[in-house]
Amino acid sequence: MTVGLTVDDVRVTLGDNEVLKGVTLHAEPGEFVTLLGASGSGKSTLLNVVAGLQDVDRGAVLFDGVDVTRRAPRHRKVGVVFQSYALFPHLTVAENIAFPLHAARRPRAERAATAQRMLDLVQLAGFADRKPESLSGGQRQRVALARALAADPAVLLLDEPLAALDKQLREQMQVEITRIQRHVGTTTVAVTHDQVEALTMSDRVAIMHDGRLVQCATPEELYRRPADEYVARFLGEANLVEAHGPDGRSPVVTGTAVVRPEDLQLVDADTPAGRWVFEGPVQLVSFQGSRYRLELLAGHAGTILCSLPPHTDVGALSPGVHARVACLDPGLVHVIDHRRPALDHVPEVVA
């Protein structure tokens, strides 16, 4: 079973703190949407709202258009992988996985068969009779995923599913979770604060900031055309510079241009000054393995960060030397249109 999920203008206040300030989100059947944001952005609360573990002050949650806002968690048919995995410690792996079927009073034979099928799916075939305490972190994660999917839920919810794993295992599980999610085709909402995780696993990523959903789009869209400065800074590194009108000649600041460091390249001094050309004394050059990182102090544009390919000849670049960089394809620069007050301090570079 898989459903389209709609969260409609949900507001949640905890004490004096408005945690969700009207969030609207839609996920197509089978889609993988990740909520990405800093801690305190409200992403976990939104996940709990979908699971029914958090009451809402206003707004609604709909599964395939059916309002489930007032439905208790046990009647929602959601599968949840908790950050702590929350496996029942005294039950075996198979009993844990079959627990949702046990709760639904399914016959024993069906429970056993489902447990076996799910164990195969998460590649833990020989582990049916083990206790959770004897499993590694990655294995517990798989068991938690198997349990969440065992009763064929309408929506799968993953709360920071990989936070407790070390880096290598995390990357492996990202691929694994994506594979399993594609296989079962269950609509999935995940929460993470890890950009790479969000970009790797999801069809779409929803950026949350201060109780609001700022932008929900495909990873490419978010990176290339961020809706605002927050998103531009949040995903990867960005140079944010003033944009003057459509042709760059207007004296009025009409927006903020997002120039990605890797879209800049070194150009000769005789290259004509163009719209996205920056020049100034080098502040820092550092080799980072796959890239060179270059920082210029480019006059009114402030510090410009530039990421150069590793074969670049940087011999002549040392701090204080005058250098010139440019983005030669204007299509790569995204301008955030300003219909509201300008940035606090323009220009700015944020790592």
Add this chain to the structure above:
Amino acid sequence: MTDQLTLRRSAARPAPRARPRPAPSAERVVLLAAPLLFLALMLAAPLAELLGRSLADGGAALRTALGSAVFLDAVWRTLWLALVATLVTVGLGTVYALAVAVGPAWVRAFLVAGLLVSLWTSVMVRTFGWMLLELPTGALYWLLHNLGLADAPLQVFQTTAAMYPAMVAVMLPFAVLAVLGPVTAIDRDLLAAAAVSGAGPLLTFRTVVLPSLRGAMISGGVLVFVMSLGFYVTPLLLGGPSNLTVSGLINAQLRTANRIDVGAAMSVLLIAGTVGAYLIADRLFRVSERWGGR
């Protein structure tokens, strides 16, 4: 402080390599002296006296005690009373602790206050309270009579049925306190996991709550059981002569029968039995680890 921790740790688990034990520092010896002296005077000396009396004349008093049908009856009765009181107390105590944990603020305040007041009030006073309640024309009769449910004075005072509620009431705080900490420490994620898996209250209780509390319930139960073995005032006042416990019998030996040696022998047997029960329970359920011995 650090010395003590290291010492305890290395004693508790089988040390993989021999570690030199730090010699007890001077201040530890001084600090321990006072309580040790107190224990020697107030506990060890009387115990030695009891043991000496019961072993005099080649253990004649011990043999008399063990050969007495009244004593053996009292032993079985005491064990049975303690067992029933323990099971009921732990059951009620768990419910009480859960109510404290999940109830609204006013319920919580009321229940905790009840717990503390009952702990602060002497067992004797509480037992007299139950007496006033259970006397043939006592408070219970008054209530039932005014409700039109009883015509004749109640015949519960000094029966077995009259004794259990009071015994459970006396022991309840200990069971509640044993379970209260673990109740509040139940993993919220496990409860949430059970809920989203579709489990109702009963299955959640069986799958999450009970397993999380099992250890605390057992250790609370052992505590209540061991304490119940020494029950004296409550069965004596409320249960009447037909519910004579070992403690009651010892009292009778000392004060009525004037057989001090036999009383001493029975006391030694009761203490040995109690310590034995505790050691067995500790071996089975590792109770002492829960009560602070880490």
